[in-house]
Structures are given as C-alpha cells and as structure tokens.
Amino acid sequence: MNRKLTLLLDEVTIEHAKQYAEKNKQSLSEMVERYFRYLTKTTGRRTKGTVRGIIAELSGIITVPDTLDVKIDYREHRAEKAMHG
Numbered sequence: 001m002n003r004k005l006t007l008l009l010d011e012v013t014i015e016h017a018k019q020y021a022e023k024n025k026q027s028l029s030e031m032v033e034r035y036f037r038y039l040t041k042t043t044g045r046r047t048k049g050t051v052r053g054i055i056a057e058l059s060g061i062i063t064v065p066d067t068l069d070v071k072i073d074y075r076e077h078r079a080e081k082a083m084h085g
Contacts, residue, residue, distance in 0.1 A: 007032070024060075 009017075021028050038057075064070075 005032075 017028055017031065021031055
C-alpha cells in the first residue's frame with residue numbers, strides 16, 4: 001500500500017532530481033523509494049563504503065555512449081598525461 005510523503009528540499013536539488021528522473025524515464029517517487037530501500041536494506045551483506053558498495057550505488061547512474069572505446073580513451077589519457085608530466 002502506497003502512502004503520501006512530503007519532503008522539503010532545496011529548489012535546485014528538486015529541479016536536478018526532476019531532470020534526472022525524466023532522463024532516466026522514472027518518477028521522483030520511484031527514485032526516492034529505491035534509495036530508501038537501499039538505505040534500509042537489512043537482508044544480505046550491506047557493503048556501503050567498500051568498492052563493491054560504491055559500485056552498487058553508482059550502478060545505473062552513469063551511462064556510457066555505445067561509441068566509447070574505453071581502451072582507446074584510456075590510452076589517449078595516459079599519453080596526454082605522459083606529455084604533460
């Protein structure tokens with residue numbers, strides 16, 4: 001059963017959240033519920049703060065274009081870093 005919840009947030013935060021939700025084709029309610037479920041998860045091992053936990057937190061947030069070749073991009077980064085010290 002769903003219930004209403006009122007949150008007081010900064011206007012800029014709300015606007016950014018709305019844009020993120022629209023871009024990811026979800027509602028603000030879905031985003032908040034998913035985040036609250038993550039925070040209150042009691043089953044299984046919670047790994048917040050570890051590499052595994054950080055990856056889980058970021059999962060689904062970052063989208064990588066299909067045209068990106070990670071290996072080429074990394075090589076270019078390393079070459080540029082080597083040139084500039």
